[in-house]
Amino acid sequence: MKRITISDVAKHAGVSKSTVSQYLNKRYDYMGEKTKERIELAIKELGYSPNIIARSLKQKSTMTIGVIVANILHVFSTQVIRAIEDFCNEKDFHVIICNADDDLKKEKRYIEMLQSKQVDGIIAFPTGDNIELYQSLIDAKFPLVFLDRIIPGLEVDTVLLDNEMASFFAVEEFVRKGYKNIGLLSPPIRGKVTPRLERINGFKKALEHNQLTFNADYLMTGEIRRIQTVVKDMLEQDNPPEAILALNDRVLHEILAFTKKYTVRIPDDLALIGIDEVSYASIYSPALTTIQQPAFEMGKKAAELLLNRITDKSYRISPDIYRFEPKLNSRESC
Amino acid sequence: MKRITISDVAKHAGVSKSTVSQYLNKRYDYMGEKTKERIELAIKELGYSPNIIARSLKQKSTMTIGVIVANILHVFSTQVIRAIEDFCNEKDFHVIICNADDDLKKEKRYIEMLQSKQVDGIIAFPTGDNIELYQSLIDAKFPLVFLDRIIPGLEVDTVLLDNEMASFFAVEEFVRKGYKNIGLLSPPIRGKVTPRLERINGFKKALEHNQLTFNADYLMTGEIRRIQTVVKDMLEQDNPPEAILALNDRVLHEILAFTKKYTVRIPDDLALIGIDEVSYASIYSPALTTIQQPAFEMGKKAAELLLNRITDKSYRISPDIYRFEPKLNSRESC
DNA sequence: CTGAAAGCGCTTACAG
DNA sequence: CTGAAAGCGCTTACAG
Numbered sequence: 001m002k003r004i005t006i007s008d009v010a011k012h013a014g015v016s017k018s019t020v021s022q023y024l025n026k027r028y029d030y031m032g033e034k035t036k037e038r039i040e041l042a043i044k045e046l047g048y049s050p051n052i053i054a055r056s057l058k059q060k061s062t063m064t065i066g067v068i069v070a071n072i073l074h075v076f077s078t079q080v081i082r083a084i085e086d087f088c089n090e091k092d093f094h095v096i097i098c099n100a101d102d103d104l105k106k107e108k109r110y111i112e113m114l115q116s117k118q119v120d121g122i123i124a125f126p127t128g129d130n131i132e133l134y135q136s137l138i139d140a141k142f143p144l145v146f147l148d149r150i151i152p153g154l155e156v157d158t159v160l161l162d163n164e165m166a167s168f169f170a171v172e173e174f175v176r177k178g179y180k181n182i183g184l185l186s187p188p189i190r191g192k193v194t195p196r197l198e199r200i201n202g203f204k205k206a207l208e209h210n211q212l213t214f215n216a217d218y219l220m221t222g223e224i225r226r227i228q229t230v231v232k233d234m235l236e237q238d239n240p241p242e243a244i245l246a247l248n249d250r251v252l253h254e255i256l257a258f259t260k261k262y263t264v265r266i267p268d269d270l271a272l273i274g275i276d277e278v279s280y281a282s283i284y285s286p287a288l289t290t291i292q293q294p295a296f297e298m299g300k301k302a303a304e305l306l307l308n309r310i311t312d313k314s315y316r317i318s319p320d321i322y323r324f325e326p327k328l329n330s331r332e333s334c
Numbered sequence: 335m336k337r338i339t340i341s342d343v344a345k346h347a348g349v350s351k352s353t354v355s356q357y358l359n360k361r362y363d364y365m366g367e368k369t370k371e372r373i374e375l376a377i378k379e380l381g382y383s384p385n386i387i388a389r390s391l392k393q394k395s396t397m398t399i400g401v402i403v404a405n406i407l408h409v410f411s412t413q414v415i416r417a418i419e420d421f422c423n424e425k426d427f428h429v430i431i432c433n434a435d436d437d438l439k440k441e442k443r444y445i446e447m448l449q450s451k452q453v454d455g456i457i458a459f460p461t462g463d464n465i466e467l468y469q470s471l472i473d474a475k476f477p478l479v480f481l482d483r484i485i486p487g488l489e490v491d492t493v494l495l496d497n498e499m500a501s502f503f504a505v506e507e508f509v510r511k512g513y514k515n516i517g518l519l520s521p522p523i524r525g526k527v528t529p530r531l532e533r534i535n536g537f538k539k540a541l542e543h544n545q546l547t548f549n550a551d552y553l554m555t556g557e558i559r560r561i562q563t564v565v566k567d568m569l570e571q572d573n574p575p576e577a578i579l580a581l582n583d584r585v586l587h588e589i590l591a592f593t594k595k596y597t598v599r600i601p602d603d604l605a606l607i608g609i610d611e612v613s614y615a616s617i618y619s620p621a622l623t624t625i626q627q628p629a630f631e632m633g634k635k636a637a638e639l640l641l642n643r644i645t646d647k648s649y650r651i652s653p654d655i656y657r658f659e660p661k662l663n664s665r666e667s668c
Numbered sequence: 669c670t671g672a673a674a675g676c677g678c679t680t681a682c683a684g
Numbered sequence: 685c686t687g688a689a690a691g692c693g694c695t696t697a698c699a700g
Binding site for chain 1: 692693694695696
């Protein structure tokens with residue numbers, strides 16, 4: 001099919017392209033009633049819809065943002081994206097999704113591609129490895145919001161969990177239930193993925209705050225795919241912890257795989273709390289106590305901040321860090 | 335910042351815009367070595383990157399596709415999207431995500447917006463309510479692929495599960511384990527959401543095929559949020575089923591919530607199979623027998639079909655239905 | 669109240 | 685081997 005353009009409409013309605021354009025942009029100020037009607041009719045008859053690409057070229061705005069997550073398969077990312085999409089949809093923005101897989105090359109490529117595509121802004125779960133690139137975006141005043149991770153030294157709006165508080169909530173719940181020997185299991189600590197560090201720091205502080213001494217043997221890390229053996233090591237110590245905090249949903253999953261295999265009873269043999277809510281928390285036996293991230297609120301906030309920067313160029317509030325409070329879902333595993 | 339354009343590069347390199355454009359498009363055929371180098375240098379020095387929007391306007395291709403799912407929060411959708419994104423990324427395509435929420439108005443709006451944005455094609459989980467709109471896309475030879483649901487009468491590439499086979503696999507597993515009184519629990523049957531119908535049909539056929547008589551009391555439906563009461567009704571019959579097939583992951587979740595609350599033992603009191611793999615299947619006690627959709631393969635296939643239609647305009651193979659085989663994950667709940 | 673003209677940043681036949 | 689010119693489909697200041 002041949003696409004209908006504004007010229008076709010103009011011809012059909014017997015007016016000029018300018019007038020049609022005015023109509024499309026609802027600048028009716030000085031437009032004659034009959035002109036308006038004629039254009040309206042022509043649009044209907046021809047089934048015209050404007051080419052946004054052409055408009056974008058002229059207006060230098062695409063009404064599109066890019067969202068770069070680590071991996072859309074992570075539940076948290078999915079929820080954040082859904083919230084972003086909902087917010088954007090209301091404002092007639094579209095969102096392009098990219099999975100950077102914590103790979104700096106992929107992230108770089110995506111950022112550059114998105115810029116070439118003239119997106120109006122980007123929300124990213126930054127890998128933390130492309131500092132120079134981030135800085136160049138910031139220098140260019142390109143609208144940018146970081147999510148989940150904080151990159152020290154960069155002046156960017158950043159939305160994240162109060163990770164220390166998450167650990168505090170967990171430790172305090174353990175203490176409330178009478179546990180004193182509390183362990184922590186984490187994926188490997190990579191320099192730039194700050195939530196893990198913050199949660200571990202929070203864990204230590206929370207112990208201290210509750211007059212418990214931190215025991216280095218109770219803090220172990222490992223790649224997800226071999227973390228079951230780490231659980232084993234943890235529990236086969238002479239004086240094993242009676243409670244474990246799982247640093248995220250994937251660690252929790254592996255611990256549960258382990259406890260099932262070795263029929264470790266929860267919470268009698270081992271009390272458990274996981275950071276991140278999981279879909280099966282309340283149907284599991286026992287129901288799992290979790291620390292939930294307010295993923296939707298966080299996604300919404302990120303979208304809001306970004307669209308503010310995009311639509312209000314005079315938006316002079318300097319970039320800030322927005323910490324969200326986690327929520328304790330107290331159930332039966334602790 | 336002022337954006338660098340092709341003119342700036344041309345001026346800087348002392349050549350014409352055309353030549354720079356040739357260079358960008360790797361048409362080096364007749365280009366002098368020194369010209370090439372000069373342009374390369376100019377691009378480096380100025381930090382130029384082409385404006386894809388301008389290119390798109392001219393070339394009538396945006397290297398972007400739209401993906402309209404029912405809801406990105408559904409695990410199946412997430413997996414499909416991830417597969418699509420991976421495939422597209424390899425081919426330098428981008429994907430815009432839309433959540434239609436099974437709402438025909440939202441779906442219509444998204445389709446029209448995506449078209450205005452000149453996406454090169456659309457992959458959709460069709461609501462089934464916008465038949466005319468779909469037909470107009472097809473008539474216009476607009477690249478389109480449907481996923482998960484089949485719309486009778488439309489000539490579109492459609493990728494979906496062999497839903498009848500999914501039910502067959504479940505029934506046969508039940509029979510193998512000695513169960514004869516088999517029930518089925520489903521969300522409400524809405525006309526256009528075909529998987530549910532097909533699974534129910536498959537269920538009936540599978541019973542027949544195994545010389546079991548279909549008992550209408552063993553087939554119940556209900557909205558997800560009140561399906562626990564339906565489970566109750568089902569099990570409080572005089573002669574309740576000993577086994578239940580959950581039509582999808584959400585039904586399964588509710589059944590498990592019910593069995594936990596009333597301490598129904600699985601599989602002793604009630605055997606269970608769910609269609610859709612769930613993240614907690616193997617860590618649940620008992621581990622859950624599921625029928626898994628090959629979500630990644632399906633997403634990849636959809637992307638492949640769409641990009642074929644987009645890039646190869648002479649692609650004359652007529653639209654087809656691609657049915658994917660489910661996979662039985664035989665575990666302990668049956 | 670409406671139209672002619674220029675321009676957004678590219679690409680692409682075509683001329684030389 | 686390279687450049688001038690036209691054009692993609694819009695918007696917008698400006699003239700009348």
